[in-house]
Amino acid sequence: MATVQDLPQIRGVKDIPLEEFYTSGHxxxxxxxxxxxxxxxxxxxxxRTIVLGSTGCMYVANTTxxxxxxxxxWMHTQLGSAGSAAIGTAAGLSSMMRKGKMQDEPIxxxxxxxxxxxxxxxxxxxxxxxxxxxxxLLIVCYxxxxxxxxxxxxxxxxxxxxxxxxxxxxxxxxxxxxxxKKNMAPMMAVGHPDMKYVATAxxxxxxxxxxxxxxxxxVGGPTFLHCFDxxxxxxxxxxxxxxxxxxxxxxxGLWIQYEITDGELILNGPSRAIAKGIRKRKPVEEYLMRQxxxxxxxxEDIKYFQERVDEQWEKWWIPxxxxxxPGQDDA
Amino acid sequence: xxTVQSGLYQEAKEELISGSEAVGIACALAxxxxxxxxxxxxxxTVMQYVSRLKAxxxxxxxxxxxxxxxxxxxxxxxxxxxxxxxxxxxxGVGWFYAFEAITVTAGLRMxxxxxxxNRALDDPGAFGVEHNDAMAVxxxxxxxxxxxxxxxxxxxxxxxxxxxxxxxxxxPFALSCDGSFLTHSQxxxxxxxxxxVKKFLPPYTRGELQLHPNNPITIAPQVNEDWLMEIRRQxxxxxxxxxxxxxxxxxxxxxxFGRGDPSPFIEEYMCEDAEIILVGMGTLAMPTRVAVRRMxxxxxxxxxxxxxxxxxxxxxxxxxxxxxxKGVAVIDRDYSYGSPQYxxxxxxxxxxxxxxxxxxxxxxxxxxxxxxxxxxxTDVNDMVDTTQKAIDTGKIEQTTTWVSVRx
Numbered sequence: 001m002a003t004v005q006d007l008p009q010i011r012g013v014k015d016i017p018l019e020e021f022y023t024s025g026h027x028x029x030x031x032x033x034x035x036x037x038x039x040x041x042x043x044x045x046x047x048r049t050i051v052l053g054s055t056g057c058m059y060v061a062n063t064t065x066x067x068x069x070x071x072x073x074w075m076h077t078q079l080g081s082a083g084s085a086a087i088g089t090a091a092g093l094s095s096m097m098r099k100g101k102m103q104d105e106p107i108x109x110x111x112x113x114x115x116x117x118x119x120x121x122x123x124x125x126x127x128x129x130x131x132x133x134x135x136x137l138l139i140v141c142y143x144x145x146x147x148x149x150x151x152x153x154x155x156x157x158x159x160x161x162x163x164x165x166x167x168x169x170x171x172x173x174x175x176x177x178x179x180x181k182k183n184m185a186p187m188m189a190v191g192h193p194d195m196k197y198v199a200t201a202x203x204x205x206x207x208x209x210x211x212x213x214x215x216x217x218x219v220g221g222p223t224f225l226h227c228f229d230x231x232x233x234x235x236x237x238x239x240x241x242x243x244x245x246x247x248x249x250x251x252x253g254l255w256i257q258y259e260i261t262d263g264e265l266i267l268n269g270p271s272r273a274i275a276k277g278i279r280k281r282k283p284v285e286e287y288l289m290r291q292x293x294x295x296x297x298x299x300e301d302i303k304y305f306q307e308r309v310d311e312q313w314e315k316w317w318i319p320x321x322x323x324x325x326p327g328q329d330d331a
Numbered sequence: 332x333x334t335v336q337s338g339l340y341q342e343a344k345e346e347l348i349s350g351s352e353a354v355g356i357a358c359a360l361a362x363x364x365x366x367x368x369x370x371x372x373x374x375x376t377v378m379q380y381v382s383r384l385k386a387x388x389x390x391x392x393x394x395x396x397x398x399x400x401x402x403x404x405x406x407x408x409x410x411x412x413x414x415x416x417x418x419x420x421x422x423g424v425g426w427f428y429a430f431e432a433i434t435v436t437a438g439l440r441m442x443x444x445x446x447x448x449n450r451a452l453d454d455p456g457a458f459g460v461e462h463n464d465a466m467a468v469x470x471x472x473x474x475x476x477x478x479x480x481x482x483x484x485x486x487x488x489x490x491x492x493x494x495x496x497x498x499x500x501x502x503p504f505a506l507s508c509d510g511s512f513l514t515h516s517q518x519x520x521x522x523x524x525x526x527x528v529k530k531f532l533p534p535y536t537r538g539e540l541q542l543h544p545n546n547p548i549t550i551a552p553q554v555n556e557d558w559l560m561e562i563r564r565q566x567x568x569x570x571x572x573x574x575x576x577x578x579x580x581x582x583x584x585x586x587x588f589g590r591g592d593p594s595p596f597i598e599e600y601m602c603e604d605a606e607i608i609l610v611g612m613g614t615l616a617m618p619t620r621v622a623v624r625r626m627x628x629x630x631x632x633x634x635x636x637x638x639x640x641x642x643x644x645x646x647x648x649x650x651x652x653x654x655x656x657k658g659v660a661v662i663d664r665d666y667s668y669g670s671p672q673y674x675x676x677x678x679x680x681x682x683x684x685x686x687x688x689x690x691x692x693x694x695x696x697x698x699x700x701x702x703x704x705x706x707x708x709t710d711v712n713d714m715v716d717t718t719q720k721a722i723d724t725g726k727i728e729q730t731t732t733w734v735s736v737r738x
Binding site: 059060063070071078087089091095128 | 406408413414553
């Protein structure tokens with residue numbers, strides 16, 4: 001698999017392919033953004049694709065025996081194995097094609113994981129996969145900010161203070177989750193110098209998402225895409241607001257849309273406008289107070305949250321990406 | 332199809348090699364597509380050898396150094412799903428680190444072949460051989476074979492792909508090789524030619540089970556209580572079918588390569604007319620055979636039964652081999668804490684296999700050689716003496732004895 005498929009960038013909504021490769025049969029919740037991620041992901045990738053799905057919502061709710069929604073070949077992988085599944089599939093294809101045991105053609109390999117499977121348990125295998133320059137593969141982390149399939153438990157990607165079944169606000173302790181969300185995509189970008197493409201995305205911006213999948217699949221080598229997925233069940237809001245919450249997270253500056261190609265960073269959409277000073281960030285409170293998981297927040301909690309977001313825009317070396325500031329030069 | 336490029340194995344030849352090297356050569360001869368490695372003693376010597384073969388251009392495979400044993404086994408599982416021939420391996424706690432992946436490999440019916448360089452399960456740290464590591468897959472649907480010599484390691488590795496990949500079977504295969512005694516000890520091995528191996532080992536083809544855009548199937552969806560029992564039953568049927576496939580393959584193996592035992596499942600050494608039969612697995616065979624031969628020379632009717640396939644367990648053959656004996660002494664290089672009468676795993680399996688016999692021999696259990704401690708000829712003599720005493724008195728004073736242990 002030396003070559004990649006010809007997947008041109010989609011110029012407008014009217015050019016988006018009509019074919020669906022993720023269809024009926026899934027049992028995801030109403031308003032599930034992760035299901036939309038699946039649909040847009042495979043629409044962009046096309047039919048000559050193998051998809052590997054690690055344990056999580058997009059396995060359990062999606063793939064019931066005898067009613068699979070996947071038109072393309074699909075295989076389950078273990079919770080922490082998105083990286084290994086991608087390597088194994090790509091290596092098997094590559095080896096057999098090289099030895100003439102299988103017809104030589106570019107086949108997309110995409111492995112997805114949730115935040116539990118990616119940001120927590122699968123971190124080491126994803127990191128290993130992103131070092132394998134000889135294989136073309138894409139890891140998609142659909143981040144709905146909790147172990148949403150198993151009853152909404154806190155993950156390393158859950159926001160500070162959020163109410164989950166493992167971090168419920170109680171009589172004594174209001175804030176049970178005292179960890180700040182892991183900075184996953186930059187960690188992947190900074191930690192794997194040879195990797196050609198890392199991006200963040202959100203299905204609220206569908207065309208942008210489609211094109212990021214295509215860039216990831218055509219740049220060559222291993223790539224990583226981190227999607228921000230509002231989850232009505234886990235975040236406790238009316239399912240009709242999924243799309244809007246995705247936009248609000250970006251407009252408040254909490255989630256930042258960007259892509260890093262060959263080490264070059266470009267911010268996209270509202271994030272770009274915020275960085276350029278064209279657009280002002282909305283207060284984080286507007287985003288937080290729309291969700292039941294933050295309903296226990298006191299003004300001081302909202303203030304703290306806002307300060308942390310301000311900090312990532314105003315104090316970080318690369319705003320929103322690198323939480324480091326240059327030290328004082330002694331000389 | 333690609334073959335070994337350098338022509339190293341165009342002709343059959345003799346080589347002085349270790350058990351690990353023998354399995355490495357088998358990988359090259361079998362034209363394995365994807366191999367995953369992660370360092371842990373003592374199995375890793377096979378991967379050192381494979382990486383050298385690849386570096387020298389003698390073997391074309393995707394050799395992947397994973398970042399953990401878990402990933403090692405997940406990678407070959409997925410490579411197997413798209414139709415690649417695979418090999419991996421581990422030892423001791425490394426094998427246990429991979430256990431989730433090992434479990435689903437059998438559940439998904441992926442014919443991965445793995446070498447287990449048997450090692451004690453630390454803590455406390457110990458590099459030496461114990462069988463508890465490989466034993467842990469006994470209930471999962473893996474073939475489980477215990478090797479005694481470097482020659483057998485090479486031969487059974489070839490058998491492993493042939494049997495595991497058979498469309499009637501499609502179950503993974505663990506080749507258990509005693510740490511140090513087999514992985515690191517050299518012996519003269521007959522290395523077959525590439526042509527012989529090609530004749531014996533057909534290409535791995537998954538057919539309608541192959542994960543490929545030309546065959547867009549969904550593998551391992553959620554089945555829950557609706558279908559799980561039926562799927563478990565299919566795996567059970569595959570494991571029941573494999574015995575006949577093993578016999579068929581072994582007969583052909585003997586014809587093509589000109590060597591092999593009468594049975595693929597067990598090896599009987601001086602068991603005919605034996606009153607006491609020792610039973611064990613792996614490299615224990617060496618001191619035990621020597622002891623048996625000497626006792627025979629002294630007129631004592633003893634024999635040794637080596638269990639080769641632990642899964643599938645050749646119940647009937649083993650019953651037939653042991654039914655005439657007055658006493659059976661089972662040597663376990665493993666242990667099961669808190670098990671019935673505090674015995675070893677092999678002992679429990681054998682006692683269960685012999686229970687349906689109308690006349691059952693007296694059965695004693697000897698826990699020996701844990702952590703790689705040497706099992707000496709004199710130890711074996713003591714086991715026979717203890718068993719003889721039980722036969723003479725008609726009474727088992729102590730079912731399980733720990734051999735040469737400091738009390």
